[in-house]
Amino acid sequence: MNMLGLINLYERNEGLSAGRYHEYELDVPLKSVLEVLLETTRFEELANIIQSTADDNNLLQSDISDY
Numbered sequence: 001m002n003m004l005g006l007i008n009l010y011e012r013n014e015g016l017s018a019g020r021y022h023e024y025e026l027d028v029p030l031k032s033v034l035e036v037l038l039e040t041t042r043f044e045e046l047a048n049i050i051q052s053t054a055d056d057n058n059l060l061q062s063d064i065s066d067y
Helices: 030-039 041-056
Strands: 007-014 019-026
Touching: 030 041
Parallel strands: none
Antiparallel strands: 007 019
């Protein structure tokens, strides 16, 4: 997915034991990811979990402010 430009991959080498791990970050809007997942019934349950978590953390707010 990194090669397709869907995510950013960060390799970390930190910690007391110098543990090596990877961090992943979406490089596309979360709303777009959820739309695709919800259109595929196989991923509907996963999409609902992600959407619920995103709603709880206010991650799906509109980009347009109400003034």
